[in-house]
Amino acid sequence: MPNETTFQSxxxxxxxxxxxxAAARLAExxxxxxxxxxxxxxxxxxxxxxxxxxxxAYRDGKRVLGGLEVRTKLAAEAFxxxxxxxxxxxxxxxxxxxxxxxxxxxxxxxGTELLDVTVSFGSKIPFLADNVVLEEDPPSEDEAKRRETVxxxxxxxxxxxxxxxxxxxxxxxxxETLASELDAYEAARDAGYEAALYSAAVPCTQALxxxxxxxxxxxxxxxxxxxxxxxxxxxxxxxxxxxxxLSPLGxxxxxxxxxxxxxxxxxxxxxxxxxxxxxxxxxxxxx
Numbered sequence: 001m002p003n004e005t006t007f008q009s010x011x012x013x014x015x016x017x018x019x020x021x022a023a024a025r026l027a028e029x030x031x032x033x034x035x036x037x038x039x040x041x042x043x044x045x046x047x048x049x050x051x052x053x054x055x056x057a058y059r060d061g062k063r064v065l066g067g068l069e070v071r072t073k074l075a076a077e078a079f080x081x082x083x084x085x086x087x088x089x090x091x092x093x094x095x096x097x098x099x100x101x102x103x104x105x106x107x108x109x110x111g112t113e114l115l116d117v118t119v120s121f122g123s124k125i126p127f128l129a130d131n132v133v134l135e136e137d138p139p140s141e142d143e144a145k146r147r148e149t150v151x152x153x154x155x156x157x158x159x160x161x162x163x164x165x166x167x168x169x170x171x172x173x174x175x176e177t178l179a180s181e182l183d184a185y186e187a188a189r190d191a192g193y194e195a196a197l198y199s200a201a202v203p204c205t206q207a208l209x210x211x212x213x214x215x216x217x218x219x220x221x222x223x224x225x226x227x228x229x230x231x232x233x234x235x236x237x238x239x240x241x242x243x244x245x246l247s248p249l250g251x252x253x254x255x256x257x258x259x260x261x262x263x264x265x266x267x268x269x270x271x272x273x274x275x276x277x278x279x280x281x282x283x284x285x286x287x
Contacts, residue, residue, distance in 0.1 A: 007038065019068065039051045068242070072222050078250065111213070113134075116135070119131055133151075154183075
């Protein structure tokens with residue numbers, strides 16, 4: 001089982017200092033350092049809810065930071081308070097953390113999944129796209145039209161007859177762009193859907209997930225990831241980039257109390273691995 005403790009970040013600590021400070025504490029206690037998770041509750045004076053995951057590895061006898069992920073949950077009015085619109089934030093952040101090789105867009109209402117589309121360009125042919133679309137049957141032709149609008153904004157070729165939508169499993173098309181991802185997300189929100197956008201590079205050295213819910217007063221869920229491949233080493237520059245992206249939304253890492261969990265992996269084989277990447281969108285009810 002993972003070892004748990006608490007950790008207090010310093011008055012001037014950024015994300016990098018937080019992670020290295022926690023790793024140093026754990027190294028004194030446990031020797032080796034593996035996967036650590038730091039969680040901070042929401043508070044009006046220190047910032048919103050945060051969860052930081054840092055995965056350490058040993059290469060050539062040295063401990064390195066192999067992966068870094070930050071997840072924050074914000075109130076719906078966070079963007080209004082910041083003076084930054086959702087579109088502007090995504091337009092600035094997608095180039096730094098998203099990608100155009102793997103894109104997933106989830107649509108729902110009241111937490112119920114209606115449409116899930118993944119577009120990936122994993123082949124050596126840059127114009128060959130793989131499309132995977134999972135959906136609940138549209139209850140009306142108008143609903144089908146709304147979904148078609150979102151898919152076309154993403155660049156997917158769609159054939160619609162009444163309520164029936166069909167999408168090619170593979171298609172030759174122009175490569176995805178960050179602008180088309182943003183257009184599709186905005187089209188989804190304009191159509192009244194709850195939405196979640198996942199955007200990643202290949203190799204997957206960085207990823208972004210941005211989700212909005214309209215239930216319980218609304219909420220924004222943001223996940224930024226760097227270093228998702230074994231060969232990548234995260235540095236202070238990666239942490240600074242995350243801080244820069246989240247700072248306008250009131251996210252702070254300094255002077256906060258953190259619940260600290262640590263596991264080395266091999267001591268807990270019974271635990272399921274934490275969902276990452278497209279696994280965020282797993283749903284056993286899908287058809």
